[in-house]
Amino acid sequence: MVAKVMIYILDDIDSLRSNSIPNDFKLVAINVKTFIKYNSEIEKLLKNNRIFKLYILFNDNDIINFNSYDNLSKMKDTLIKISKIKTLNGFKNEFVFMISQKYDIEAIRRILFLSESRLYNFAIFVINMKSIKEYDLEMLLTSDVINNNLSEVILVDDKTVWPGRHFRFVKQISNEEYLFYKNPFFIDFKGKLTDLISLEALKKIYQYYASVSLSDSFRYWNFKGIVIELTYKCNFSCDHCYVSSSPQRGEILELNKIYKILEEALNLPFIDKKVHIAGGEVTLFWDKLVELIKFSKSLGYIVTLVTNGSWALNESKVKELKELKIDEIELSLTPYHLKFWNNKDNILKMLNNLKKYNLNFFIRFLTSKSNKIYDLYKLLGNELLGIPIISSPVLRLGRALSNLPPNEFYGDNKLPSGACFDSLNLTITPNGVYPCCNGSEITKYGKLGSLDESLKDILNRNYFLRLLTLIGPSRLLKELKLDYKYKNKEYSSICELCSEILNDDEVYNKSLELIRGRLG
Numbered sequence: 001m002v003a004k005v006m007i008y009i010l011d012d013i014d015s016l017r018s019n020s021i022p023n024d025f026k027l028v029a030i031n032v033k034t035f036i037k038y039n040s041e042i043e044k045l046l047k048n049n050r051i052f053k054l055y056i057l058f059n060d061n062d063i064i065n066f067n068s069y070d071n072l073s074k075m076k077d078t079l080i081k082i083s084k085i086k087t088l089n090g091f092k093n094e095f096v097f098m099i100s101q102k103y104d105i106e107a108i109r110r111i112l113f114l115s116e117s118r119l120y121n122f123a124i125f126v127i128n129m130k131s132i133k134e135y136d137l138e139m140l141l142t143s144d145v146i147n148n149n150l151s152e153v154i155l156v157d158d159k160t161v162w163p164g165r166h167f168r169f170v171k172q173i174s175n176e177e178y179l180f181y182k183n184p185f186f187i188d189f190k191g192k193l194t195d196l197i198s199l200e201a202l203k204k205i206y207q208y209y210a211s212v213s214l215s216d217s218f219r220y221w222n223f224k225g226i227v228i229e230l231t232y233k234c235n236f237s238c239d240h241c242y243v244s245s246s247p248q249r250g251e252i253l254e255l256n257k258i259y260k261i262l263e264e265a266l267n268l269p270f271i272d273k274k275v276h277i278a279g280g281e282v283t284l285f286w287d288k289l290v291e292l293i294k295f296s297k298s299l300g301y302i303v304t305l306v307t308n309g310s311w312a313l314n315e316s317k318v319k320e321l322k323e324l325k326i327d328e329i330e331l332s333l334t335p336y337h338l339k340f341w342n343n344k345d346n347i348l349k350m351l352n353n354l355k356k357y358n359l360n361f362f363i364r365f366l367t368s369k370s371n372k373i374y375d376l377y378k379l380l381g382n383e384l385l386g387i388p389i390i391s392s393p394v395l396r397l398g399r400a401l402s403n404l405p406p407n408e409f410y411g412d413n414k415l416p417s418g419a420c421f422d423s424l425n426l427t428i429t430p431n432g433v434y435p436c437c438n439g440s441e442i443t444k445y446g447k448l449g450s451l452d453e454s455l456k457d458i459l460n461r462n463y464f465l466r467l468l469t470l471i472g473p474s475r476l477l478k479e480l481k482l483d484y485k486y487k488n489k490e491y492s493s494i495c496e497l498c499s500e501i502l503n504d505d506e507v508y509n510k511s512l513e514l515i516r517g518r519l520g
Helices: 013-017 032-037 039-047 060-065 069-083 105-117 134-141 199-209 255-265 282-298 315-323 344-356 373-384 455-459 463-471 473-480 494-501 505-519
Strands: 006-010 027-031 053-058 092-099 123-128 151-156 168-172 178-183 186-191 223-229 274-278 302-307 328-332 361-367 389-393 424-429 432-434
Touching (some): 027 032, 032 053, 032 069, 039 069, 069 105, 092 105, 123 134, 134 373, 151 178, 255 282, 282 302, 282 315, 315 344, 344 373, 361 373, 463 473, 463 505, 473 494, 473 505
Parallel strands (some): 006 168, 027 053, 053 092, 092 123, 223 274, 223 424, 274 302, 302 328, 328 361, 361 389
Antiparallel strands (some): 151 389, 178 186
């Protein structure tokens, strides 16, 4: 049973053909050359609904040797082939670039270009700090390949465990013996699977991955969880904040209204049982936060939290969250948040407190033309070892539009393609219920309904938002023949385009006409 929380490494065809992967393994890692060469065997594996996630691994040599049209073409064909497989669990695949010394930025760029077909979530860069040179590290962490994409960066050495407390790379070497890896570069020990039994971790892996399938999400709403924006009050007032949080804001959600929604959502199969508590800075209302975590946990939800981390200077609060068994903390440590920290020592104290109590956390970083992940490394150095850094470009939303220079944003003047139907989070705010937590809350037509209505009623009636999320903003504009209005503008993501559309009366009214025509 414990194997479900392990990542099983496939490194030869025999392990595929003999179907020797133990049944309990649901996460699989495979080298890119094996993935392409034996794609038919991979296809059979996926059709048997054997796995939740497939990690495609690129080492230094793979990256350097991959920079050819032939390899890229084969890779794209294989990704398209497996993307058409209908599985019960809606498996996902992710690229993992394992960089020790040398790499080819252009090869990585071309591989990531395949992401335009939305066949995987984002790229993961695992960097071996024991062997990479400082110059090469700087070049990589300042490159647009990382900073102008949704990326996860993890710096590791021979003591760093990755990908996390509940996951391990393992490789079978005999009937009962396995190699357990600290991370893709370093082996930890050799032993039996029973050496690492964790029923709690097993439960988590199923909650994370056992959800509505991708095919079903076309027919129903498919929410990856529930985001609760408890308040817009914050002790920071960051230049980029899309909901314009500040110390002057006073809105706060009533707990009884949240509880009603969480109880109803338990019976709706298209809402994953995960609660992400956001704001504002929710820790300013500590007692309410504690009660909300306890209630959510009592219903069986996974509970995560986004925060600026200032509360973690208080060790007793860190200890209390540990005792509450918070599942994960998203620590906002962007360039805009860093301005509000008095000094580096306080940041280090906060990080050390989180590490001391072994809380599961990652850093959320936002990039721009003048802010790169390398800046965070220059500030904190090896204190970042083992802490996942998930980054994406800052968006032209909310306060960022007025406070940041226009030339700071990434983007180009092409309408961004893609749709978000498979990555939505049902968002509960002081102002109502929304389909996502990335800008719909601040728009005219982005609202699903009020806090006093039932979720079932809300989600059964809003055909406009359903259409927009299913086909994406770019395709909707083309269907309505209104794409000309949005050309020659720069966008870094569909979120920015969606936010503009959701304030456009003409798009909204013509969409309703289109829907009435299609529904008869």
